[in-house]
Amino acid sequence: MKMTTPDLDLVASIKDKYFQQFGDDHAIQVFRSPGRINLIGEHTDYNNGFVLPASVDKAVYFVISPREDNLVKLYAADLDETYSFSLDDLTKPAKSWPHYQIGIVEQIQKRGLEISGFQAAFGGNVPVGAGLSSSAALECCLLYALDEIFGLGLGRLDIVKMSQKAENEYVGVQCGIMDQFASAFGVSESVMRLDCRTLDLEYFPFPMDEYMIVLCDTSVKHSLASSEYNTRRLECEKGVEILKKYDPAIQSLRDASPELVEAHRDELGDVVYRRCKFITEEIQRVLDACELLVEGNLPAFGSKMYETHDGLQHEYEVSCPELDFLVLQTRNNPDVIGARMMGGGFGGCTINLVKKTTVDAFEEEMKVAYQKQYNIDLPCYRVKITDGTGEIV
Ligand code: GLA
Secondary structure (H helix, E strand, O other), X not given: OOOOOOOHHHHHXXXXXXXXXXXXXXXXXXXXXXXXXXXXXXXXXXXXXEEOEEEEEEEEEEEEEEOOOOEEEEEEOOOOEEEXXXXXXXXXXXXXXXXXXXXXXXXXXXXXXXXXXXXEEEEEOOOOOOOOXXXXXXXXXXXXXXXXXXXXXXXXXXXXXXXXXXXXXXXXXXXXXXXXXXXXXXXXXXXXXXXXXXXXEXXXXXXXXXXXXXXXXXXXXXXXXXXXXXXXXXXXXXXXXXXXXXXXXXXXXXXXXXXXXXXXHHHHOHHHHHHHHHHHHHHHHHHHHHHHHHHOXXXXXXXXXXXXXXXXXXXXXXXXXXXXXXXHHHOOOOOXXXXXXXXXXXEEEEEEEEEHHHHHHHXXXXXXHHHHHHOOOOOEXXXXXXXXXXXXX
């Protein structure tokens, strides 16, 4: 795949670090896999619904070469740390960053595929913990690289599914399929509508001439994030159990409608009702938002983003005061046509559609307000939509 936007300085610096670590007598290859944004469709992936993500110009890079023995030697350039393991011993180490790489090797072995050892330096500029899925980028990057180097014959879809499994089974996070999909299948200047039930993919050009995508990073990650994520999954399953009694065809909330949820409001109970209401409406919202994109009505698309935020805040309850504050700041700003929290929630970034000519002023205002409220210097990232996972040649 042709790479449109490798960060060449970053690649050069990771290459240098590879050579310092492993010497320069190896034939290396370099791979890139990007972080992702999600325009609309939050928490819908594990409910078999639709999502609308895109891969961006912040990415993970691996500089890698095979070894003749069965050792894996890793150098984390951003942390200046090393970790080595043998392909015969995938015991989980106390240090957490190698879990992703070991999880990928485990998936390869579970498929009955064979590789020899390898050595790699990796790093990148996807902010960690900001909700851009640096972990999915890392998994997809390594698996894509190993597929190329060892000729494993995997397709892009295998890479996505195995990377998600590595995260579910080895890392121990019950994420859906959106992040890995977005990283591996991204296309420059397009958002992708993924049907998480059939895995059908449709690309829509995302116009970037008048508006810019700006992420505002709360710089907080509340500890609730992973436990509440799993609780939401269970609450949705509970909703499905109840609704199924009235229509056996309902296997997931994708198969239910907001009307059906409303009809069984009392039986669902307040909490499960609000979870199901949000998800069934959000699935429909993705479809409506795509129609607006096709019509070229970006302001109406942006209004849908605000609706999503309201639902995530009040009904799905995965937002937090810092995210709500940042979204609230934009509500009366005529230069911002859409804003909402992005990703799993309880911290990370808001995603904002901001009139291009006013981005400097927007960032300045947001920084001042956030500093005043939380005494935190607000990082803002202007992102461009780029191609997905690939080799840099
Ligand atoms: C996290 C998960 C995704 C998805 C989002 C919420 O990013 O990894 O699978 O569920 O949260 O939309």
